Amino acid sequence: MKLMLTYLKRYKGYVFLNFLCVFGFIIIELGLPTLLAMMIDDGVAQNDFGVVQKYGLWMIGIVAIGLLGLILLSYFGSKITTGIVRDMRDDMVEKVQEYSHAEFDKLGVPSLVTRTTNDAFQVMQFLQMFLRMGMMTPLMFISSLVMIVRTSPSLAWSVLIAVPILLLGVVVVGGKSEPLSDEQQKNLDSINLNLRENLTGLRVIRAFVNEKFQESRFNKVNTAYTNISKKLFKLMALAQPGFSIIFNLIFVAVIWFGAVQINAGDLQVGNLVAFVEYMFHALFSFMMFAGLFMMYPRAAISAGRIQEVLEQEPSIHEEDGVTETETHGYVEFENVTFAYPGNTEEPIIRDVSFKAAPGETVAFIGSTGSGKSTLIQLIPRFYDVSRGRVLVDGVDVRDYRLSALRKKIGFIPQKALLFTGTIAENIRYGKHDATKDELDTASEIAQASEFIQLKPEKFEEHLSEGGSNMSGGQKQRLSIARAVVKRPDVYIFDDSFSALDYQTDAKLRARLKRETGNSTVLIVAQRVGTIMDADKILVLNEGVVVAEGTHKELLKTSDVYYDIAASQLSKEELA
Incomplete structure (x- = not known):
């Protein structure tokens, strides 16, 4: 009562x-x-x-x-x-x-x-x-x-x-x-x-x-x-x-x-x-x-x-904190360990440390359940670390005002989710006041322009609930365009290229490379071909980083990475 x-x-x-x-x-x-x-x-x-x-x-x-x-x-x-x-x-x-x-x-x-x-x-x-x-x-x-x-x-x-x-x-x-x-x-x-x-x-x-x-x-x-x-x-x-x-x-x-x-x-x-x-x-x-x-x-x-x-009090909530930083795009993990709240079993992530700077592409690969997606969800503070620190531009993410932290990040989730409305409204979800030129640029970078222009209403084409009237690849590209139009300091791609064919994947990454020169790009992927050109690749196994380096270095130094690559690449590509 x-x-x-x-x-x-x-x-x-x-x-x-x-x-x-x-x-x-x-x-x-x-x-x-x-x-x-x-x-x-x-x-x-x-x-x-x-x-x-x-x-x-x-x-x-x-x-x-x-x-x-x-x-x-x-x-x-x-x-x-x-x-x-x-x-x-x-x-x-x-x-x-x-x-x-x-x-x-x-x-x-x-x-x-x-x-x-x-x-x-x-x-x-x-x-x-x-x-x-x-x-x-x-x-x-x-x-x-x-x-x-x-x-x-x-x-x-x-x-x-x-x-x-x-x-x-x-x-x-x-x-x-x-x-x-x-x-x-x-x-x-x-x-x-x-x-x-x-x-x-x-x-x-x-x-x-x-x-x-x-x-x-x-x-x-x-x-x-x-x-x-x-x-x-x-x-x-x-x-x-x-x-x-x-x-x-x-x-x-x-x-x-x-x-x-x-x-x-x-x-x-x-x-x-x-x-x-x-x-x-x-x-x-x-x-x-x-x-x-x-x-x-x-x-x-x-x-x-x-x-x-x-x-119900949220464990992570909006409160006063840092809103501005002198640097933009720097990400660092310091001995990060994470277990889901209430989970009494072993941590999902254990003692992970790495650094990423603007202009760099850092990729994460590993077997299913190795903790790749969980790891990157700690950056926008979807969860708080159990031990260690996650730093963005030199500031612990827990010390940020939550909205200010997430404005720095363009997050493309593993499952592409679109909302009921037009294509333009979905892309503008990343930036509400985006102009027509910005929509065109974002969709072109995300390799979405071609199929958008084939739609009868183009950007005003109506999407069904969850974007069910779009293919998986189209939904992923629109999700990427939604993040690109935001122009964030840090891009996080959580296996966001899995529904794309190899040709579109290559074109999209090449175009992104030119566009995100001043941003940090973090990619979680299952396909080795998607991350071969990354500046740094972290190999995870059961929540632990077991190897770190470039594609060529890891082929020589990491058995786990070599096994993943061998299952996907030809002998000539492994040489």
Whole structure:
């Protein structure tokens, strides 16, 4: 509830107007039975049509005012709840942008999607009920009880006896629904995870003819969600008729004992009618409040999951630090050791040291799992080192303002990721104010100009989600153009040429060599042909640099490098 109250404070004005509408509605609702009783006793019983007409007009006026109050109540409630769920989602997205990779690994993308969508919706549904019923029902219930006791103390006992029984039922149902709601939301996370895997891996699933297997996996998590939902909904469904039975028994008791008192002359007909109306309002208010109370555990679980996202402190975050340096493009590793957060096994990187200066191309090669990609992810500080230091322009990356550090770096990831939008918008992701000439230059350097010009809309060609309407090579070239247009001090290519044919690869690297003469270029590669011309090659094996030198030097001095090269090059090229 703390999270919801925090957001409600942002809309204090609307909450106050909402309360006024609630208070006015209660006065009107309780005023109608009083006027009805006076109409019956003073008008109908006395055959005075004038009195009946007068009270009737008053009641019509009150009903009109009450209708206006209900409309305003719905308006203010909707205004508040839609604003709150918008703010929650904005805050979560903003917070997630601050996360380091460690926090993403901890919470998981499917869970973050569920929390931003479904959990926020659950909170909105509860707040809508709370603003309409949460304020109204307690006031209505208390006011109705006061009017019940005032109208007929002798009948009030039948209502007051039922209240503890109803309260006990509400508490029991609420207690049982909380763990069920928690499990339901976790199962929804599993559904999102499974569905995401199915959709993103559709080609692989079809290639291995595993559609039935995936359907079986999804059916398993979907059935688990269905079963827990059935338990929750059955619990809620059983509560409703249980409360209705108690209400009906109370009505029967009131009518029975009321009729006895009317027959004895101790109670007027109008007062009994008013009593029944007050009792209806009291019990109906209680039922609405009970429904709200039973909704609360589910909303509280969702609010807790949202709060976990908002309160999760990123291990790497933006803070004041170095923003400017005298030099540009120098990278140095000093005895760097790294293990993933929470990993109790051996470090991924151990005691790595090297230097790279502007104008140099430094390459990293090694077997799969040797730590190449992990190593270069320490430079833009996606993770922090466990021991040692990573220096950029002589400054420890941990001492930089994070945005200033990453502005120095053009990072091209191993998996080329494009965003929904035009080709121009994707390239400008590296530099938002890039001119048309800069787009042309960047695409020409990345060897993307040819296929862009063949597109009907050229730079305005629309890309599907993830760039799915582009080939792997085209996506890689656009990713490279996105980094080139930024003109960074340090280029990091994380196996970014793997989808290119050898000819395009050679052309692109030759053009990059001319363009990046004043920048430092770091390349992770699997193909020896991609890094043969590098000024320095570091050979990694199980997280350790086992050799360092040029291509020709390593062929003579490193068995690991020679084995990799021999598997890819001809005997003439190895000579």
